[in-house]
Structures are given as structure tokens and as C-alpha cells.
Amino acid sequence: VRKKLPKPSQEGGGRKLGPENIIGETSDVEDLFKEEEDYKEENNYSTETSGTLKWKEDLSRKAAEAFLRQQQATPNLRKLIYGTVTEDNEEDGGDPREEIGGLFHISQPDRECKHKADSLDCSKFLVEAPHDWDLEEVMNSIRDCFVTGKWEEDKDAAKILAEDEE
């Protein structure tokens, strides 16, 4: 199956049609088999000549995709903090007012940022989703924050003492 991957565009087209037609008509099934044979030949051909190059091309593309995926998964704090500043200011500057009959303007329901602007000024960071501290695994998640927990190799008093004695 893996060998087919480098050529997804052609094969994808053939496959999509496949399952619908298989049910009634045998000729289509035969066609499918033929197509698959064609692919095998093609694949063999490619591995013999420019196989290594293709593998490399694919790798760089995959790496780029993986990088992008990771970028999206881990929030870019810098962009989150500083990137939105300009947007906020722009929103304040432009007043998108809808007027009715040139006299009244519709008061827009408060958007999230507007709501935030008049909320409580407090520095406390409230815990939104508290852990269940009765569970053993949750308790273990902070075990090494205490002196009673496991120490790093270079800071473990017992290890350092043992080394000194040697």
C-alpha cells in the first residue's frame, strides 16, 4: 500500500469512481485490476530511476506540513499577545454604524472585546478547570515540585555525596 502513496493524484481519481461501479458491472472491476497493474509497473519504474529523489521531495513536503501542523497546535504566544493589539485599535477607530433613514443608528450588541473592556479589573488568575486533587495521578503530577520529590541528577544530594566519597 505504501508504494502507491507517492502518486496520490491519479490513483485517487480512479478509486473514487471504483466503489460505486463495482456492485453491478464486472467490466469495471477488470478495468480496476488493469489500472492497478499499471500502477505497479509505474512504481517499479520510478523506484529504479528517480526513486531516491522522489523520496527526498516527499520528505521535505512532509516536514513542511508537520512544521505547519505543530505551529498551529502550539499557540504562538507572541502573536497572541502582541499580534492582536493592532486589530483592537483598528476596531476602535472605525465605527461601522448602520443607519436607518439617516436618523437612527443600530446599537450593535456588545462584542466580546467590548464586554472585556468594562469587566472587573482584577489581577487574580482564577482557576477555570480545577483538577481533582483527590486522584493519585493528579497528585503525582506535581510530586517533584516539592523537596520530598525526585531531584535532578546534578542536584540530588545523595548522588553528589556518593560521588564525593568516591
Place this chain on the structure above:
Amino acid sequence: MATSTHSLGYAGCNFLRQRLVLATLSGRPVKIRKIRARDDNPGLRDFEASFIRLMDKITNGSRIEINQTGTTLYYQPGLLYGGTVEHDCSVLRGIGYYLEALLCLAPFMKHPLKIVLRGVTNDQVDPSVDVLKATALPLLKQFGIDGESFELKIVRRGMPPGGGGEVFFSCPVRKALKPIQLTDPGKIKRIRGVAYSVRVSPQMANRIVDSARSILNKFIPDIYIYTDHMKGLNSGKSPGFGLSLVAETTNGTFLSAELASNPQGQGVAVLPEDLGRNCAKLLLEEIYRGGCVDSTNQSLALLLMTLGQQDVSKVLLGPLSPYTIEFLRHLKSFFQIMFKIETKPCGEELKGGDKVLMTCVGIGFSNLSKTLK
């Protein structure tokens, strides 16, 4: 300070304190519009008016203009003067609300600040005076703000809604701040706390201590929670009780958590046992977040890093609070300082959640108004 720079504009009442504090330190005027403009009761509240009066007291030559409805505030900062001041804080917010701003400003006064604040010492909204005393003061010491006159004392305890507490805060002045390198929080070696009770049975505090210990003892044996029962005039005007806990690490990091009982006549009665247990769990949450600075003091640390000498400062923080994120944006607009922000995933270690490493180069702020002796 420079007054020729144009003013910065903001909308809404949120983050009022940080805007006024940064305006004062940078010397840039601010204009805040649309303060509760769509509210049934528009404009500034009593506690904000009280805060603005406090800013006026500790500075010299500030210009404050508020429009008739109180929805627009213009503030042109004067020089930070300091000296001996008294202030009656609004009972709608804790003294912590006012003290947090003073902690940012006090090191940069012309004369050392000696201030008496009256109001609510412990409530459910703001960081209490106990917590600020245990966490913010050691943090300021890391920046070289220290000395005999550096103290925060609770003279009287006051709970909402009546208040009646009194706090004395004095802070020496510094010309320049030391840069910090706080990248390793160390390990928690002990947990301290204060269980206080006013105008209720002193037994309440003991019950809180027992229940909090029952949870924390699973992690570390070195726990001591003081019971503090103030009587007579020193107990303020309203009954109540509460607990503040602080975990201290081997490297001098202080992480805190606190809870207070519901104010008299509001909500259901809270059992001291529940309060103790819940507060202990909040401390565990704070430890899970981790970092070298407590989550309430993140913005204070970042401010003092910004104002430090022209040298690199580093601090490892837990997840950034919404208040801190807004503070970072404000630091950018007032001081043109952007932090380098690196996420440090926790990995396989049993040390809580992901951390954030914040790095910046100080702007070399120096306190020019400090008198030379």
C-alpha cells in the same frame, strides 16, 4: 518627565489601574473613554474615584479631568512625590486593589512612601494584604528594593462589607533596579499560612487549619499555619474568616492561594472545613501552574524587569493570566518594550503544567526625582 508626548487613548473601565500606573511611570498622559458607557449606572465607581484620588495624593502636579457623567477620564501624570500619606480606600474593593498599584510606584518616589491605608484587608476579589506581604515583598527584594524601612503591616483587619481595617506600608526609594535571572524556581521546602478570624469564634481558625493540613500533609511535612484572631477595635466592622497559604521554595519563590468567607448577609454560610480544604486545593493548582513568580504578581515582575537597567532579565512564569497579557500589551504601548516569549513544555517531569520563559532588556529607567543625600 516628558509631557510633550501625545496621549494614549483607551476605552472601558477594565485595566484602569495599570493604565494609570504606566502613564505615571512613563510620563505619558492617557485618555480613557466609554467607561461603563452602556451601563444603567454609567461612569466611574466609588472605588475607582478613590483610586484616582490616591494617585493624586502620591504625585505632585497631576491633572485629572473627568466629564460630567464620569464616562471619560483624562489623566496627565505629575511627578511621583511620596512622603507620608493617609488614604481611606473604598470598601467596595480590598486594600489589595490599591496596594498593587502602590507596589509598582513606590520604589520610584521622590521621598520614601509611608502610607496608611484604611478599608477592607481581606475579601474574595482582590489579593489580600497577607498574600501581598508574603509574595510581592520578597519579589521586590529580588530587584534590590530592600532595607529596614521596607515593611507592610496589618494594624487592623477589616472584612467586607463594613471594612474598618488598617494597613501600614513603607517602601524605600531606589535610583535604579537590578536585573533578575529567575529561571529555576527550585523545590518547595515549606508551606506557611495565616488563618484569620474576626468577630467570630476563634475556633473557626483552628478548624480551617486542620482541614487545610489534612490535604497538604500528603505532599510535605513542613507546614505551619498561624492562627490570627484580632479582637476589639482591631477586628474591623464585619465578621468573617479566611485563609491564605504560601509555598516557599529553596530558591526563594513564593506561590500563594487564598480564600475568604462570604461577606455578612451575602450568599450562604461557608463551613471553615470546606474553606480550608478548597484553599489547600487552590494552592496545589498554583503549584501546578508553577513558575518563579506567583500568578498575581506576574505583572509586577514584568514591570520591574522592563524598568531595570539596560541588561537582560529573565523570568520563568506559569501560564500567563489575562491581566498579565493585557499588561504586556500596555508595556508595549507605553515603553515600546516587547518580551521574548518561549513556551517550556513540561515533558515527562512531574512538575505541573507548561511554563513560559519571559526575556527582555530593561529600558534603563532611573528615578531622577530621588533626592541625593
